[in-house]
Amino acid sequence: MNKPNNGTVRNWINGVWTDHAGPTIDVINPATGQVVTSQPDSSAEQVDSAVSAARSAFSSWRTVNPSVRAQHLHAIADQVALRIDELATAVTIEMGKPLDEARGEARKLVAALHFYAEEATRLRGSIVPNADDGFSSLVEYEPIGVVAAIAPWNYPLELIGWKLGAGLAAGCTMVIKPSEYSPGSGLLLAECVAATELPAGVVNMITGAGQTGQALTQHGDIDKIAFTGSGATGAAIARGVAKATSLSMELGGSCPLIVTETADLTEAVRGTLRRAFRNAGQICISINRGYVHTDVYDDYLAALAEGATRLVVADGLQTPNADVGPVVNQEIFDRTTAHIADAVQRGARVIAGGGPISDLAPGLFLQPTVLADTDQDMLIMHEETFGPVIGIARYTDLDEAISQANSTSAGLAAYGFCRDLGQTFTLSKQLDFGNVAINNVDAGIINAPYGGRKGSGFGVEHGREAIDGYLHVKHTRIRHGA
Numbered sequence: 298m299n300k301p302n303n304g305t306v307r308n309w310i311n312g313v314w315t316d317h318a319g320p321t322i323d324v325i326n327p328a329t330g331q332v333v334t335s336q337p338d339s340s341a342e343q344v345d346s347a348v349s350a351a352r353s354a355f356s357s358w359r360t361v362n363p364s365v366r367a368q369h370l371h372a373i374a375d376q377v378a379l380r381i382d383e384l385a386t387a388v389t390i391e392m393g394k395p396l397d398e399a400r401g402e403a404r405k406l407v408a409a410l411h412f413y414a415e416e417a418t419r420l421r422g423s424i425v426p427n428a429d430d431g432f433s434s435l436v437e438y439e440p441i442g443v444v445a446a447i448a449p450w451n452y453p454l455e456l457i458g459w460k461l462g463a464g465l466a467a468g469c470t471m472v473i474k475p476s477e478y479s480p481g482s483g484l485l486l487a488e489c490v491a492a493t494e495l496p497a498g499v500v501n502m503i504t505g506a507g508q509t510g511q512a513l514t515q516h517g518d519i520d521k522i523a524f525t526g527s528g529a530t531g532a533a534i535a536r537g538v539a540k541a542t543s544l545s546m547e548l549g550g551s552c553p554l555i556v557t558e559t560a561d562l563t564e565a566v567r568g569t570l571r572r573a574f575r576n577a578g579q580i581c582i583s584i585n586r587g588y589v590h591t592d593v594y595d596d597y598l599a600a601l602a603e604g605a606t607r608l609v610v611a612d613g614l615q616t617p618n619a620d621v622g623p624v625v626n627q628e629i630f631d632r633t634t635a636h637i638a639d640a641v642q643r644g645a646r647v648i649a650g651g652g653p654i655s656d657l658a659p660g661l662f663l664q665p666t667v668l669a670d671t672d673q674d675m676l677i678m679h680e681e682t683f684g685p686v687i688g689i690a691r692y693t694d695l696d697e698a699i700s701q702a703n704s705t706s707a708g709l710a711a712y713g714f715c716r717d718l719g720q721t722f723t724l725s726k727q728l729d730f731g732n733v734a735i736n737n738v739d740a741g742i743i744n745a746p747y748g749g750r751k752g753s754g755f756g757v758e759h760g761r762e763a764i765d766g767y768l769h770v771k772h773t774r775i776r777h778g779a
């Protein structure tokens with residue numbers, strides 16, 4: 298293996314860190330505005346090399362015994378575990394997540410890779426009874442082929458890792474494109490893979506922006522695309538595929554919270570603060586909008602505003618245990634302030650925060666913001682903000698609150714707080730979302746399926762079910778005469 302990054306991100310194709318003579322793209326630390334590294338803006342030819350490497354590696358990797366694939370995944374996990382601080386630091390300086398939170402992400406990646414290592418050994422098929430004597434039908438699962446994995450910057454390690462874990466467990470080979478905002482942490486993860494005995498070409502990683510993703514997803518030799526990102530890009534990818542290609546898409550959304558009059562308000566407020574402001578609200582399952590019963594509305598709001606005001610906003614490299622870092626880029630900064638302005642102009646009250654923290658400029662820092670008395674027409678209540686802001690509306694009738702929660706095109710995650718059993722099951726059954734969390738705000742756990750519906754996409758990550766998306770099913774009918 299030749300020497301990797303040296304401060305500048307390089308592509309990793311067919312087990313080799315490739316030199317790049319073409320254009321590059323800078324990566325900016327959103328907490329300081331300073332350039333931290335640069336990355337190749339990979340061309341269609343470089344994409345083609347990566348896909349060819351993955352195709353050629355597939356012919357042997359697909360037949361590797363699952364227990365050996367499991368050993369490879371355990372080995373990658375072990376390499377990640379050795380480099381938690383380095384990986385976390387790269388995440389923090391590229392996308393702004395406070396260091397302690399980034400360390401948590403890296404540790405969860407280790408757990409995810411071990412999980413998929415174990416699942417690799419549990420893949421099995423079935424034997425189906427035949428109506429005719431002397432026949433047997435075998436149903437088996439085989440790897441789908443070469444996977445294009447495009448991951449975003451908000452969880453730059455885990456969102457690559459889930460695809461990598463499920464894909465390798467299934468026996469697929471991969472071309473991974475990290476986000477152009479977080480290529481350094483992506484390539485450190487590639488270094489962890491490179492430090493194992495995984496055969497060359499099974500995993501490849503390339504960077505770029507503008508045409509690289511398109512060249513990859515429109516390449517004629519890709520068998521599956523696993524994408525996490527915006528709905529608009531997901532739709533563009535689906536329109537542009539070169540041939541019939543398996544797709545899985547996690548496209549985020551606008552996640553609602555319902556707090557009923559029976560809720561434990563302390564828990565509801567604690568949960569809201571965690572799930573609205575963690576990662577500066579840049580999570581596809583962030584709570585964007587709340588519907589709170591009129592009997593508890595004022596008490597809930599007062600406690601939420603107080604909690605939001607107490608959150609520590611800082612450069613998470615200097616203050617590793619900060620609650621909130623900067624947002625990743627100017628686009629999100631501007632959209633968040635625009636959503637706040639839209640709500641205020643339409644009659645919402647700002648009860649915490651309200652806008653940029655100018656003392657921390659040019660860092661892209663925003664105050665954790667709570668908007669009260671919102672209505673469904675406000676952008677904050679139906680569009681994804683992806684910033685540290687939440688809108689709260691009052692309700693009197695639970696069915697009406699559920700109907701408003703379901704009224705957008707989003708279907709990824711919804712939350713409820715209540716202590717009444719009937720309300721619990723009403724929320725569980727009637728919220729039209731792929732993930733519903735009640736009396737907690739951690740909808741995603743590694744061993745249960747996690748996916749959206751409606752405009753939030755299709756297919757799942759997490760759980761044994763995620764591996765299904767990387768497998769073909771094969772029926773073999775044998776006439777043996779016995």
Ligand code: NDP
Binds near residue numbers: 514528548550
């Ligand atoms: P995008 O959805 O714009 O995706 C960017 C990635 O997709 C890049 O790797 C890009 O590569 C690739 N891409 C873009 N166009 C195409 C195409 N036509 N075909 C194939 N690949 C393509 O995400 P951003 O990171 O820019 O975030 C934008 C917004 O998306 C955020 O503000 C947020 O609202 C949402 N988001 C949602 C997330 C979620 O978890 N669901 C995660 C992150 C963001 P290239 O430019 O090389 O083509």
